Amino acid sequence: xxxxxxxxxxxxxxxxxxxxxxxxxxxxxxxxxxxxxxxxxxxxxxxxxxxxxxxxxxxxxxxxxxxxxxxxxxxxxxxxxxxxxxxxxxxxxxxxxxxxxxxxxxxxxxxxxxxxxxxxxxxxxxxxxxxxxxxxxxxxxxxxxxxxxxxxxxxxxxxxxxxxxxxxxxxxxxxxxxxxxxxxxxxxxxxxxxxxxxxxxxxxxxxxxxxxxxxxxxxxxxxxxxxxxxxxxxxxxxxxxxxxxxxxxxxxxxxxxxxxxxxxxxxxxxxxxxxxxxxxxxxxxxxxxxxxxxxxxxxxxxxxxxxxxxxxxx
Numbered sequence: 001x002x003x004x005x006x007x008x009x010x011x012x013x014x015x016x017x018x019x020x021x022x023x024x025x026x027x028x029x030x031x032x033x034x035x036x037x038x039x040x041x042x043x044x045x046x047x048x049x050x051x052x053x054x055x056x057x058x059x060x061x062x063x064x065x066x067x068x069x070x071x072x073x074x075x076x077x078x079x080x081x082x083x084x085x086x087x088x089x090x091x092x093x094x095x096x097x098x099x100x101x102x103x104x105x106x107x108x109x110x111x112x113x114x115x116x117x118x119x120x121x122x123x124x125x126x127x128x129x130x131x132x133x134x135x136x137x138x139x140x141x142x143x144x145x146x147x148x149x150x151x152x153x154x155x156x157x158x159x160x161x162x163x164x165x166x167x168x169x170x171x172x173x174x175x176x177x178x179x180x181x182x183x184x185x186x187x188x189x190x191x192x193x194x195x196x197x198x199x200x201x202x203x204x205x206x207x208x209x210x211x212x213x214x215x216x217x218x219x220x221x222x223x224x225x226x227x228x229x230x231x232x233x234x235x236x237x238x239x240x241x242x243x244x245x246x247x248x249x250x251x252x253x254x255x256x257x258x259x260x261x262x263x264x265x266x267x268x269x270x271x272x273x274x275x276x277x278x279x280x281x282x283x284x285x286x287x288x289x290x291x292x293x294x295x296x297x298x299x300x301x302x303x304x305x306x307x308x309x310x311x312x313x314x
Contacts, residue, residue: 149187
């Protein structure tokens with residue numbers, strides 16, 4: 001075959017190959033793929049952003065409304081419940097803190113939470129460590145017992161719990177409420193930390209034991225620091241649950257109003273201020289109760305996310 005003919009056929013084939021591109025994957029001059037796949041991805045991103053914005057409005061909208069209403073005089077609120085503050089009325093917070101005893105209720109909650117949260121984290125981490133790192137008869141049964149405790153509704157235990165606390169003279173006492181909080185939070189804490197301790201490397205524990213460290217020293221000085229992300233995560237969940245607990249205090253701490261915790265005080269404030277017409281103090285009390293929760297979550301947000309994903313990444 002002549003050389004010119006071969007050259008013409010090769011040039012024609014190269015031109016045909018370069019001009020052919022699938023319709024769904026055609027590229028522009030800038031190198032970006034154009035087609036149905038890119039348009040579908042853009043539509044999905046728009047839908048995701050719209051959904052997230054709507055979710056933020058639904059979640060944060062009531063909180064913002066409560067906080068703004070806390071600065072409004074009661075007369076302005078009655079005239080326009082959804083309006084903005086015409087003036088900053090700090091007296092609402094003073095009335096809620098002193099006259100409505102929100103300060104006293106918050107102090108009671110802090111005292112009880114300090115004992116219950118410390119006891120829950122200590123006992124839960126110790127139980128989880130033993131279940132996760134040691135093999136002994138009944139290990140699986142004990143773990144399933146803690147897991148079953150999460151499926152048992154607390155409302156079914158109210159009458160037996162009241163009877164036991166009454167027989168032990170722990171009703172309307174801070175120690176009784178602390179013990180009840182610990183028992184309420186311990187199953188989930190142990191279940192969560194057991195799974196987390198199982199993901200930790202065993203080489204460090206074995207090295208500490210070879211160096212002569214006791215089980216207690218290995219646990220407190222080696223394993224607990226390694227489990228810090230999980231401890232922070234479950235600690236935040238326990239803080240939120242115990243800070244907002246209402247049913248157990250209503251059952252076990254209902255005799256003296258001065259011993260009320262914050263959820264009990266807010267419920268009493270809702271009734272009293274609702275009838276008295278001081279809506280500004282009511283919303284100020286709600287704002288005071290929300291601030292610690294928001295601050296704690298904002299400060300430890302990254303640690304919570306790291307603790308929830310650490311077990312999956314290791």
